Amino acid sequence: MKILAFDSLDSTSTYATRQLDAGSEALPFAVIAKAQTSGRGRSGKSWESPLGGLYFTLVLPPDMHPVPSNRGSLPLWVAAQTAAFLHQRFSIRPTIKWPNDLLFAGQKLAGILCESRLHGNDWGPVLIGIGINLHQAPAVEEQESSSISSITGETDLDAIKIGEELCAFLEKRLSEKDWLKTYEAYALEAGQLWRGEKGDFEQLKAVTADGALVLQSLDHKTSQTINSVSHGYRWVYQLQEAMPLLVADIGNSLCKIAYYADARKSEARILKIDIRDADHPEKLNEFIRNLQLPMPWVMHGITVASRPWEKLQELLSPHQIYLVALPKRNLRTDFSQYHFAQLGIDRVALSEAARHQFRDSPVLVISAGTCITVEALSAKGQYLGGYILPGLQTKLNSLHLRTDRLPLLKIYEEKIPDDLPLFGHDTKGAMISGLIHESVALIEYLIRQMTEKGEAPRVLFTGGDGEILSRFIPGEFRTDLVLEGVRLLTLGGQA
Numbered sequence: 001m002k003i004l005a006f007d008s009l010d011s012t013s014t015y016a017t018r019q020l021d022a023g024s025e026a027l028p029f030a031v032i033a034k035a036q037t038s039g040r041g042r043s044g045k046s047w048e049s050p051l052g053g054l055y056f057t058l059v060l061p062p063d064m065h066p067v068p069s070n071r072g073s074l075p076l077w078v079a080a081q082t083a084a085f086l087h088q089r090f091s092i093r094p095t096i097k098w099p100n101d102l103l104f105a106g107q108k109l110a111g112i113l114c115e116s117r118l119h120g121n122d123w124g125p126v127l128i129g130i131g132i133n134l135h136q137a138p139a140v141e142e143q144e145s146s147s148i149s150s151i152t153g154e155t156d157l158d159a160i161k162i163g164e165e166l167c168a169f170l171e172k173r174l175s176e177k178d179w180l181k182t183y184e185a186y187a188l189e190a191g192q193l194w195r196g197e198k199g200d201f202e203q204l205k206a207v208t209a210d211g212a213l214v215l216q217s218l219d220h221k222t223s224q225t226i227n228s229v230s231h232g233y234r235w236v237y238q239l240q241e242a243m244p245l246l247v248a249d250i251g252n253s254l255c256k257i258a259y260y261a262d263a264r265k266s267e268a269r270i271l272k273i274d275i276r277d278a279d280h281p282e283k284l285n286e287f288i289r290n291l292q293l294p295m296p297w298v299m300h301g302i303t304v305a306s307r308p309w310e311k312l313q314e315l316l317s318p319h320q321i322y323l324v325a326l327p328k329r330n331l332r333t334d335f336s337q338y339h340f341a342q343l344g345i346d347r348v349a350l351s352e353a354a355r356h357q358f359r360d361s362p363v364l365v366i367s368a369g370t371c372i373t374v375e376a377l378s379a380k381g382q383y384l385g386g387y388i389l390p391g392l393q394t395k396l397n398s399l400h401l402r403t404d405r406l407p408l409l410k411i412y413e414e415k416i417p418d419d420l421p422l423f424g425h426d427t428k429g430a431m432i433s434g435l436i437h438e439s440v441a442l443i444e445y446l447i448r449q450m451t452e453k454g455e456a457p458r459v460l461f462t463g464g465d466g467e468i469l470s471r472f473i474p475g476e477f478r479t480d481l482v483l484e485g486v487r488l489l490t491l492g493g494q495a
Contacts, residue, residue: 001171002029005160010038011049012057013115013129020059020117020125027061027125028171032163039131052136052147054159058128058170065126066174072227073211074114075099078128080183081176082110085169086132087186089162090152091381093331095492096187097235098213102132105493106238106264107146109133130166134159143238146495151332153360180209188235191324193298195239197232201294203322218296218322237263237491244293246321247486248301249346250308254464257284257299258483259291263491270480275311288319296320300490302345302482326486331493332356334382349485351375351383354460356484356494362455364446365481368465370394372439374446378455389442392465395435406431411465418471440472447473 002025009015012031019025033056036049049055062068066077076099083094083102086109094102094109102110110132117124133147134157149155176182192204194215202215205223215233216223226233236243245263249256253276258268271287273280299316301323303309313323328345332355335343347367354363355377365375371394374387390398392411400408407428414432422437424430443459450457459475461467462482470477478484488494 001167003032003164003167005032008035008037009033011036012055013127016057016059016127027059028064029059030167031057032160034159050136050138052134054132054134054163056130056163056166058167060126062123064174070210071116073209075112076183076211077179078112078114080179080186081170081173082130083186084182085166090148091334092151093329094186097238098207099229103238103492104146104151105491105495107144107495108140109146143240189327191298193236194233195236245487245490246299247483247490248299249482249486250301250303250312252305252308255308255312256483258480260487266484268480275308281315284315298322298324300324300326300486302326302349302486304344326489331488332381333377338383338385346482347373347375349482349489351377352488353481353485355381356488358458362450362457363460364457365460366443366466366469367463368392368469369463392435399431416468439469443473
């Protein structure tokens with residue numbers, strides 16, 4: 001495919017149109033520019049296109065249309081492929097906001113404009129316009145914008161070279177049959193909140209195969225289908241103003257809930273309840289009553305157990321708060337070295353939170369609860385793998401159950417000194433010292449091994465028993481690390 005590259009143009013799509021009208025270029029062809037002086041956005045609006053971006057127009061003949069049976073879904077196809085390209089090329093996961101924006105953390109990263117021409121009653125060429133913020137993040141109406149460079153820290157980004165790579169990627173994907181699955185992998189999930197121009201809130205229900213947006217009321221009693229891009233609704237977490245966020249990490253018994261008055265900030269009010277306790281409904285009710293929250297609202301959650309999820313939804317219903325299940329996905333972490341389908345969403349959340357906190361450093365994440373899980377990340381954000389081990393209390397339970405005389409100890413009842421002796425001097429001391437030193441020795445071994453490989457890690461502890469282990473190994477204890485990961489998964493990243 002021929003590629004026409006320029007340092008600056010009035011508009012790549014305008015230039016491409018002139019070539020079509022003059023018949024001077026054989027189809028297909030692409031036009032790339034590093035800057036535009038008269039860029040065009042949707043509905044004929046001008047589009048700020050300064051040096052520091054990638055401005056791209058691909059012109060296809062009608063017989064190469066990627067979705068000829070349903071031309072209205074072309075913007076979805078382009079959004080899906082562009083998101084997949086950015087994910088593969090820069091290891092960041094954009095979010096598709098219907099119909100023509102790619103976001104990261106609610107900030108605009110790229111825009112799409114598709115145009116089709118008619119020759120009489122027949123379809124003519126199609127023009128696919130894509131603008132990507134590489135170094136600069138031009139101001140956009142009513143929301144923040146971001147750039148590849150600000151997200152990844154990469155400064156040596158050649159717009160022409162990246163444009164050529166994007167062109168090859170799109171050309172290769174023209175015949176993709178399951179492109180809707182690609183779209184769904186990057187699109188906002190059902191249940192996310194949108195706000196209209198009048199301040200009303202709706203939930204995203206679906207995006208249809210022919211490219212329409214379906215929104216529904218929070219009580220699910222009414223819905224509307226939107227086909228026009230000038231609809232007035234925006235995803236609440238792309239708005240410039242602070243919007244509240246509720247998230248939940250729902251375990252088999254313990255449920256942790258976080259309320260963020262401003263979803264973009266990590267300061268949270270946290271509630272922990274055991275749904276088996278008789279007084280947990282009143283604790284939850286009091287927590288919600290003290291929140292500054294529009295009603296009705298939604299709570300974004302993750303879980304590995306269905307029954308606690310159903311129980312929490314039952315408790316939330318009187319408050320008109322509805323649970324929304326977050327899909328498992330990565331944001332800045334490369335999980336290609338692990339069987340991602342077998343990785344628990346809580347471990348994904350932990351990894352993304354750690355990656356965000358220590359952006360350019362290797363990290364070991366130690367989550368100590370019923371199990372002790374270990375997540376290892378490289379400085380470049382590659383997930384190196386992990387461990388799943390019995391937790392401290394799980395080991396104590398096993399020692400008691402599998403022997404005749406060893407007592408049942410409760411780790412949370414034991415006063416474990418910071419100068420824990422190397423050896424125990426009675427049965428209980430031998431059990432506690434052995435238990436703690438065994439876990440500490442493993443973590444220290446992992447630190448040494450990663451350091452020898454040039455990946456000296458920062459260490460993050462979390463979980464009910466994480467505070468105990470953090471007293472014996474230099475590192476940071478964060479009680480809210482999974483919840484912080486859920487917050488990031490909801491927003492699609494963090495600026």
